[in-house]
Amino acid sequence: MNTFLSESQESLKETYAAFAKEQILPVANKLEDHSLNLKEFIQKLGQNGYLGITVPKEYGGTGGNFIDLIVFVEAVSQYDAGLGLSLAAHYGVVELINKFGSDVQKSRYLPLLARGECVGALAINEHQAGTDVMAVAASTAGGALSGEKTWVVNGSVANLFAVLARGENAVEFRLVDASGDKSVSVGPDKPKLGLRSAATNDINFDKHQLGKDSLIADGKAEEALQYVLNVAKVIAGAAAVGLVDAALEHSAEHARNREQFGQKISQFQGIQWKLADMSTECAAARLLTYRAAWSKELKPEEFARDAAMTKLFASKVARVHSSEAVQILGSLGIMSDNPVERAYRDSKVLEIAEGTSEAQKLVLVKELGI
Ligand SMILES: Cc1cc2nc3c(=O)[nH]c(=O)nc-3n(C[C@H](O)[C@H](O)[C@H](O)COP(=O)(O)OP(=O)(O)OC[C@H]3O[C@@H](n4cnc5c(N)ncnc54)[C@H](O)[C@@H]3O)c2cc1C
Structure with missing residues (x-):
């Protein structure tokens, strides 16, 4: 198993990161307070090909794989994890049709979903x-x-x-x-x-x-339900990874610049250890997320387990470390225009949406045969 990205995915990652910085960062606050029309914004994502990443080319999509999508969600969630959740819902439907749809359903809906004419x-x-x-x-x-x-x-x-x-x-x-x-x-x-x-x-x-x-999914509704929930969980995991990665960047930057007691706070071991833990657990959450995305495509018998682990771990890492990021920023971290304040609020919801943490533990215990 290779949980690292291929060369072309590394290059996609850069493209997606640049897109997110140019197109999501400037409107992230407006999307959050709903002063920007969400429907129009999502449709624009579709016009630019971002709603059809996993739609096969024959149906007007990009023909990418699930890992490509995960990398995209991670990039946009650096600025707006809520958009990551929107993508989880949209792509839950795309993946349901990709796997279980009839030819008629595929040709009717996939092109519309890929273009954002259908959300x-x-x-x-x-x-x-x-x-x-x-x-x-x-x-x-x-x-x-x-x-x-x-x-x-x-x-x-x-x-x-x-x-x-x-x-x-x-x-x-x-x-x-x-x-x-x-x-x-x-x-x-x-x-x-x-x-x-x-x-x-x-x-x-x-x-x-x-x-x-x-x-x-005639006669296979339960299987389809689990599949769709697993897809959504991994996308939510990617949103959590993007969120905590951004929190790490903000808090490390603040620590490098803020001085107390005549030195940068990054020189205090108490701050250094928080950042070291944040960096390690963010990397671990990312690897779990990529592994789950990989098993969806190549080891389907492990997908349910990997999706549950991803959702459980990545959302917890996001909550714990966005809280630490707020702590590192001190009073600035609780200001409502600060990205880590938003990350802290967003992260808690990630532990509930797309199935609670306890629900993931139920799956994992079952996988152990208990
Ligand atoms: C932001 C957000 C987005 C969502 N998006 C969608 C969506 O797009 N589509 C959709 O259909 N639904 C969606 N949901 C619903 C979501 O899937 C449910 O909220 C979630 O599954 C939990 O259900 P509940 O809120 O009714 O909590 P409950 O099931 O009432 O659970 C309450 C508490 O009890 C715990 N609990 C329940 N059963 C057990 C058990 N057997 N063992 C141990 N603990 C247990 C839970 O973990 C939780 O802590 C969304 C929810 C949120 C918050």
């Missing part, structure tokens, strides 16, 4: 079905979808929802094209601690008439 969202959880995701009550009885989904990232900007619902005999996945459809209503954006740039809404489906091609 994807995962409508899985419900009020009573959080960690216990199979307790969903939304129903497709009689060919109409009814039910209330909660915490749907991209809810207000998406037009293609992958919806988990109860069919006649079993749980099933449906692709719901909701453009201008009155049977699909979107609740207000939920105010939250962090990752605010990611729109998060409740979605109500009221007797939405399902098209004949809406069923995806």
Whole structure:
């Protein structure tokens, strides 16, 4: 196994880093306070090819692999981990269709998703079905979808929802094209601690008439659900890595410049050790994330384990070390216009979104056969 990047991926990494610095950094605060139109911004990402990284070329995408996408998410999350979460939702739908879609579904949706003319969202959880995701009550009885989904990232900007619902005999996945459809209503954006740039809404489906091609992963809904959740977890892991990498850069820079007691605070061993731990655990989280991305493509039997480890570890590293970054910056670190203040808030949400840390431990314990 090679968890390091190929030469071409190293070069992609530089391209993505330059893009993120030029295009995401200047608008990161506006995306967070919603003074910039998120839908238009996401569509622009699509026009520039960033929503179709893993879409095959024959469907109008870049034809890249999952690691390419992970490297992109890491780059944008240096400035806006909320955008990383938006990408997790969009690419969750892309990957669902890539793996389980019929030819009709692929040719209908993948080109639109790649161009950003269609934005994807995962409508899985419900009020009573959080960690216990199979307790969903939304129903497709009689060919109409009814039910209330909660915490749907991209809810207000998406037009293609992958919806988990109860069919006649079993749980099933449906692709719901909701453009201008009155049977699909979107609740207000939920105010939250962090990752605010990611729109998060409740979605109500009221007797939405399902098209004949809406069923995806027929008879394999549980497998598809786990796959999509694993994809989203690894993308969230990449967002956590980008976030903590930026926190490291900000805090190291501050330590090099701030003087107390007649010397730079970087000369104090207490500060040095924080930075050494941050740097080590950021690197470890990155390697776990790349390994999970690698196993998705090349060792699928290990993907669930690696995705759970990635989500558990990377989000914890992000929370612990963004807190240390705030500490190193002192009073500056808690100011609301400081990137480490935002990183600290965003990191906590990463321990809950895309499955809680405890949910990852449940997967890992099961993998151990316990
Ligand atoms: C920012 C954000 C974005 C999200 N995006 C989406 C999305 O795009 N689509 C979507 O469908 N959903 C989304 N969700 C929902 C998310 O997946 C759920 O919030 C998450 O799975 C936890 O469910 P819950 O909030 O109901 O918590 P609960 O399941 O009620 O859990 C509460 C607490 O109990 C713990 N717990 C639960 N069961 C166990 C157990 N068996 N053992 C030990 N501890 C346990 C949990 O870990 C947690 O600490 C999002 C949530 C957030 C916060």
